[in-house]
Amino acid sequence: MGRYILRRLLQMIPTLLAVAALIFLIFSVLPGSFAGTMTGGGRRALSPELVAQINAQFGLDKPLPVRFWDYLVRLVQFDLGTSFRTREPVVDLIAARIWPSLQLALSAMALAVTVGIPLGFLAAMRPGSLLDSITMIFAVSGLSMPQFWLGLLLMYVFALQLGWLPSFGYGGGQLRNLILPAIALGFAPLALLARTTRAGVLEVMGSDHIRTAMAKGASPSQMIRWHVLRNVMVLIVTTMGLQIGSLLGQALVIEKLFSWPGLGSLMVDSVAIRDIPVVQGTILVIVLWFLVINVLVDVIYAAIDPRISLR
Amino acid sequence: MTIRATMGALLLAGTALCAPATWAQEVQRGGTLNFTAPYGSSVGTLDVTASAEVQTEIVAHAMHRSLYKWNPETGKPEPDLFTDVTVSDDGLVYTYKLRTDAVFHNDKPFTADDVIYSYNRIATPATASPSANFISRIQGFDDVQGGSATEMSGLKKIDDHTLEITFTASQDPGFDLMQNYVPIYPSNVEGDTQATQPVGLGPFRFVEHVPGSRVSFERFDGFFGENDQPYLDRLNILIMGEAAARDVAFRNQEIDVSVLGSQQYQEYQADPALSEGLLEVAELFTRVVGFDTTRPPFDDKRVRQAVNYGIDKDLIIDRLVKGKAFPAVGFMPTTSPAFDPDAQGYAYDPEKAKALLEEAGHADGIDLPVIANQNESWGAPIVEAIIPMLDKANIRVSVEPVENAVLEDRITGGNFTAFIWSLSSGPDPLNILRCFYSKTAQSACNYTNFSNPEVDRLYEAAQQERDEAKRNDLIRQADGIIREEAPYWFFNYNKAVMAYQPWVHGLRGNPQELAIQDYDKIWIDDTAPADRKPQ
Numbered sequence: 001m002g003r004y005i006l007r008r009l010l011q012m013i014p015t016l017l018a019v020a021a022l023i024f025l026i027f028s029v030l031p032g033s034f035a036g037t038m039t040g041g042g043r044r045a046l047s048p049e050l051v052a053q054i055n056a057q058f059g060l061d062k063p064l065p066v067r068f069w070d071y072l073v074r075l076v077q078f079d080l081g082t083s084f085r086t087r088e089p090v091v092d093l094i095a096a097r098i099w100p101s102l103q104l105a106l107s108a109m110a111l112a113v114t115v116g117i118p119l120g121f122l123a124a125m126r127p128g129s130l131l132d133s134i135t136m137i138f139a140v141s142g143l144s145m146p147q148f149w150l151g152l153l154l155m156y157v158f159a160l161q162l163g164w165l166p167s168f169g170y171g172g173g174q175l176r177n178l179i180l181p182a183i184a185l186g187f188a189p190l191a192l193l194a195r196t197t198r199a200g201v202l203e204v205m206g207s208d209h210i211r212t213a214m215a216k217g218a219s220p221s222q223m224i225r226w227h228v229l230r231n232v233m234v235l236i237v238t239t240m241g242l243q244i245g246s247l248l249g250q251a252l253v254i255e256k257l258f259s260w261p262g263l264g265s266l267m268v269d270s271v272a273i274r275d276i277p278v279v280q281g282t283i284l285v286i287v288l289w290f291l292v293i294n295v296l297v298d299v300i301y302a303a304i305d306p307r308i309s310l311r
Numbered sequence: 312m313t314i315r316a317t318m319g320a321l322l323l324a325g326t327a328l329c330a331p332a333t334w335a336q337e338v339q340r341g342g343t344l345n346f347t348a349p350y351g352s353s354v355g356t357l358d359v360t361a362s363a364e365v366q367t368e369i370v371a372h373a374m375h376r377s378l379y380k381w382n383p384e385t386g387k388p389e390p391d392l393f394t395d396v397t398v399s400d401d402g403l404v405y406t407y408k409l410r411t412d413a414v415f416h417n418d419k420p421f422t423a424d425d426v427i428y429s430y431n432r433i434a435t436p437a438t439a440s441p442s443a444n445f446i447s448r449i450q451g452f453d454d455v456q457g458g459s460a461t462e463m464s465g466l467k468k469i470d471d472h473t474l475e476i477t478f479t480a481s482q483d484p485g486f487d488l489m490q491n492y493v494p495i496y497p498s499n500v501e502g503d504t505q506a507t508q509p510v511g512l513g514p515f516r517f518v519e520h521v522p523g524s525r526v527s528f529e530r531f532d533g534f535f536g537e538n539d540q541p542y543l544d545r546l547n548i549l550i551m552g553e554a555a556a557r558d559v560a561f562r563n564q565e566i567d568v569s570v571l572g573s574q575q576y577q578e579y580q581a582d583p584a585l586s587e588g589l590l591e592v593a594e595l596f597t598r599v600v601g602f603d604t605t606r607p608p609f610d611d612k613r614v615r616q617a618v619n620y621g622i623d624k625d626l627i628i629d630r631l632v633k634g635k636a637f638p639a640v641g642f643m644p645t646t647s648p649a650f651d652p653d654a655q656g657y658a659y660d661p662e663k664a665k666a667l668l669e670e671a672g673h674a675d676g677i678d679l680p681v682i683a684n685q686n687e688s689w690g691a692p693i694v695e696a697i698i699p700m701l702d703k704a705n706i707r708v709s710v711e712p713v714e715n716a717v718l719e720d721r722i723t724g725g726n727f728t729a730f731i732w733s734l735s736s737g738p739d740p741l742n743i744l745r746c747f748y749s750k751t752a753q754s755a756c757n758y759t760n761f762s763n764p765e766v767d768r769l770y771e772a773a774q775q776e777r778d779e780a781k782r783n784d785l786i787r788q789a790d791g792i793i794r795e796e797a798p799y800w801f802f803n804y805n806k807a808v809m810a811y812q813p814w815v816h817g818l819r820g821n822p823q824e825l826a827i828q829d830y831d832k833i834w835i836d837d838t839a840p841a842d843r844k845p846q
Contacts, residue, residue, distance in 0.1 A: 032716030036723055038363045038441045046723070047755050049456065050443055057439040085355040085362070086506060096522050155559040167559045168551065170524040256352045257556050259549065261523030265352040272351075273364075274716050 001299065008295045012288070017075075019287050020280065024071055027276045028064055034084045035060070037273040058084050071280075080284070081277035085270065090281040093266065098285065100170060101262035104254070105247040107178055108186030112243065116190040117236060120197025121224070127202060135194055142191025147250075151184040151257045168259045181258040185251055189243040196239045200232035207231075233304045241297035245290040336816065341845030342835045343545040344815070349570040349826060352552040353523045358506040359492055360433050363441045365824060368491045370526050370548055373830050374416070375494030375511035378407070378426065379485045383821040386648055386738060388485030392421065392495060392512070393474075402481030402777055409472040413535040415497040416516045421535075423474040427466045428498035431455065434463055438502070442492040448484065450477040482774060486739035491827065514541040514831035525549045534831065542817070542834035544845075564840055567815050570826050571808040573633040573688055579810055590809040592820035593637055593646045595737025598689040599799035600681060601722075602729050605760045609728065613671040615797040618679065619657035621664035621704035622697050628803055631696055632688050636803035641794035642736060642743070644804040646822040648779075649740035649786040654794065656801060664704035676705030681729045682722075684715045689733045689802070723754045730758075733805065738823055740786045744770050747793055759798035766792050814839040 035054040038046055055061045059070065074081055080090035123135035158180060159167035171177035204210060205228065213227050252264025263282050270278035348354060348369045356362050359371035380391035390396070395408040413421035433440045434455040446452060450465025465477035478484055487493070496502060500510050509517045512535070515528035528546040551557045554572050561569040562585075571579060571589075579585040600618070602609035609615055628636045640656035643649045668677065679701065683691040694710040701708050713721065722730050736743050745751055748770045749762035769789040776782040794801070807825035811818055817833040837844045 032714060032720045036720035037716050046441065047444060047447070048752055050439070050441065051723075051754065053436050053439040053443075053456075054441070057437070083355075087356065087358070087361055087503075088506060093522070100523075152555055152559065155556065159565075160559055160563045163563070167563050167565055168556055169549065169565075170521050172521075255523070257553050259352070259524050259551050259556070261521050265523045269351055269353045269355075272714075272716060273355075275355075 012291045015291060020075055020284060023280050023283050024068055032274050034274040080281040083275055083278045085273060085275040090277045093278060094281055094285055097261055097263045097266050100260060101248055103173060104181055104185060104251055104260060104262055107182035108247055109244045111182055111186035112190035112193050116193030117197050120194040121201055124198045124201035139191040139195040142187045147184055147253050148257060150187055151254055154180045154184055170261050181254050181260050185254045193239055197236055200235040201228055204228050204231045230304060234301060237297055237300050241293050245293040248289050249286045338834050339836050339845045340542050341544045342839060343843040344543050344833060344835060345566045346548050347551045347557060347566050347569055348548050349551060353550060354526060356506045357509045359494060360440045360442045369826055371491050372827050373515040373528050373546055374509055374513040374517050376513050377489055377494050379489035381489050381823060383819050388489040403478050405476045407474045409474055410535055411472050413512050414533040415512055416510045416531055417497060419497045419499050421512060422471040423468040424498045425495050426474055427468060429496045430466060431462050432502050445487040445490050445493045448478045448480050450479055482741060486742060515546050523550060539831060541831035546830055561810060568809055568811045571810055573635040576635045576808050577633040588811045588813055590811060590818050590820060592807050592822050592825050594805040594807045595644055595646055595822050596733050596805040597639055597642055597644055597736040598733045598802040600729055600731045601759045601799050603727060603760060604798050606728055608673055608677050611671045612796050613667045617664040617667040617704060618800050619797050620660045621701045621706060623659040623700055624802055627696050631692060635806050637806055639801035639803050641790050641801055643740060643790045644736045647737050647740050649783045649790060651787045661703040668705055676707055679706050679708045679729055680711060681731055682711045682713050682718060682727050683731045684718045689731055694731055722758050725753045741773055744786050744789055761798045763792060763796055
């Protein structure tokens with residue numbers, strides 16, 4: 001297994017380099033420049049000399065191939081460059097944001113797993129029941145509800161009407177500040193997990209080996225533990241992996257809404273003012289997170305299903 | 312209909328009505344103010360000399376001070392870090408008597424060395440500071456920029472508290488040197504550390520920056536001025552770019568002030584309780600559609616005038632901007648000292664627009680492609696609203712929506728036929744007139760490539776004029792010509808609106824930017840929520 005993990009980790013390198021090249025090229029051809037945004041939205045006029053100085057300071061006056069080469073050389077040395085906007089190393093900016101981002105993504109996922117999976121199971125155990133219908137309405141709503149709107153709704157109910165929780169802010173990472181953004185972010189994966197689990201369980205429940213187990217007198221709890229759960233776990237883990245992998249990037253709307261200091265809001269602001277090194281750095285971190293989660297999911301596959309071997 | 316604005320009426324709407332009339336109450340010391348920075352979801356850097364963002368300026372004003380300060384009531388710069396100044400007969404040499412009671416947050420006493428260090432640091436090409444424009448009239452600036460000198464020759468220390476500055480033009484330096492973007496930093500602190508651990512002369516000392524969430528400060532007991540000590544114990548500047556989130560937080564009393572957009576302005580006005588706490592000001596921003604005046608058919612002023620006559624701006628301001636703007640008469644706004652109260656703007660007259668177009672030889676009509684961002688008050692929605700209006704005058708308008716960074720790049724790069732934007736139109740009217748001087752580069756603010764010999768002559772005369780009233784009169788004359796030449800469709804002057812909680816006192820209607828407040832003048836009373844009220 002160790003060799004498998006090492007091989008998968010090494011395979012990430014060309015993927016990351018390809019992504020890095022793609023991001024670099026996209027942002028090189030995209031109209032708009034960092035120096036152009038220094039007018040402060042029409043508030044001040046910049047002399048052509050100052051624009052030239054700003055471009056020279058960040059190497060933006062060099063030809064594209066030279067900039068690309070410099071970028072790759074820095075990247076292989078784990079140097080993500082310097083932010084045009086803050087003039088600090090990009091690594092430092094990301095380091096300040098990574099924990100709040102992970103905190104939010106993992107909390108949202110924990111909520112989705114602890115509520116979504118049991119809900120899916122319960123619904124599947126009683127197909128066609130009122131509980132099943134409610135669960136499915138809940139799941140469809142969760143998948144179709146815009147995050148921004150849900151966030152506002154939660155703010156309105158729990159902060160403004162009930163006064164139980166703050167409507168915004170990081171609050172040093174306190175739980176009370178985390179609850180609303182985590183629910184807003186975790187609601188869609190929760191709904192997806194509930195729906196996936198229900199579908200998976202129903203499929204397994206209709207299979208021959210379950211009928212045999214039932215005929216042999218297995219109790220419902222034994223049946224779920226030994227026959228249903230293990231069979232449906234591969235599907236659930238796949239869904240979880242995809243969701244948790246993408247939550248880091250998806251969180252930007254929620255981060256902006258709740259003034260949560262994560263990577264998503266950093267990326268959006270950086271795109272707006274063409275702070276390209278920061279955009280590249282944040283996207284690379286989000287892609288890396290996705291790849292690492294994928295490796296973990298593959299390892300978990302082997303642990304839960306002996307038919308899957310890691311070579 | 313004739314658009315006619317009286318200076319008095321608009322100034323009343325702009326400022327006098329706005330100040331919270333609660334000074335009769337006894338001032339209370341202490342407590343925490345939760346202020347908001349509404350222009351984005353982060354503060355890029357805490358070093359304001361490396362930034363052009365208002366978010367950074369909002370934060371910087373708490374902890375830094377510049378040589379001059381802006382007085383929003385008089386509309387003029389006034390001394391801040393000096394007590395006296397003598398000016399040479401030619402208006403080029405200023406000798407400042409610096410304050411002797413000012414101390415930095417790191418306990419270093421303020422001296423002439425700090426001013427010299429701060430200005431030289433901004434001028435150095437290595438810092439590529441966007442603030443450099445503000446000190447470009449100090450003698451020796453070009454030498455430092457060109458690399459032939461490391462220090463500006465125009466900065467001379469006479470003694471610790473006497474500084475001589477030589478300028479290359481006799482223009483009042485106060486407007487430039489009062490900017491929050493040219494603060495005085497301590498000379499014993501490495502400039503680069505200002506981005507993360509700022510040290511200044513301001514009324515509040517930096518405590519913590521949670522990127523994307525908030526910047527916190529505490530009162531600086533060593534702040535200069537016996538009668539200018541800040542009232543608040545603590546100040547939190549909360550980074551809240553989403554208007555809807557600010558709305559909930561304000562109604563939930565988690566924040567003490569909120570900057571309103573046009574939709575919220577209407578809602579707050581309709582609410583009996585919320586409408587009691589609205590601070591309004593006519594900001595020094597003019598919203599316009601600019602034409603490239605070198606590009607046919609917009610090189611003909613009759614065509615540009617036709618556009619001005621063809622749009623019912625009052626209707627747009629009423630319906631789309633929800634009354635959160637003042638109709639523009641010309642470029643200089645009502646709060647500018649160079650505004651002409653007797654000026655008449657372009658009245659809505661589609662027939663006249665059509666006639667002007669025919670007279671210019673465009674009886675078949677013209678195309679007007681406009682680049683625009685998504686701003687609700689000066690972006691694509693406004694251009695969409697003028698399409699049917701100008702269609703009646705045979706002007707076929709099309710909108711090309713672009714992202715803000717692209718818009719700025721295309722305007723400064725001259726890559727447009729027409730654009731819609733919000734342009735700074737103050738506080739220094741002479742500096743604004745420079746943007747209509749034919750020798751000013753398009754990228755530097757002469758975005759429409761405007762060129763008029765009479766405006767050039769008036770600008771040069773105003774530059775030389777030392778008497779303020781006469782100077783403003785020259786600028787007023789030039790503004791009249793600009794109005795007649797119509798390089799822009801003059802749309803509106805922004806009405807900025809800030810909502811404040813009933814326990815907040817001392818906010819001022821700053822027409823430069825309402826979100827930038829003198830935090831040391833703000834106090835809160837004991838009706839504030841328990842976690843923030845004075846103890």
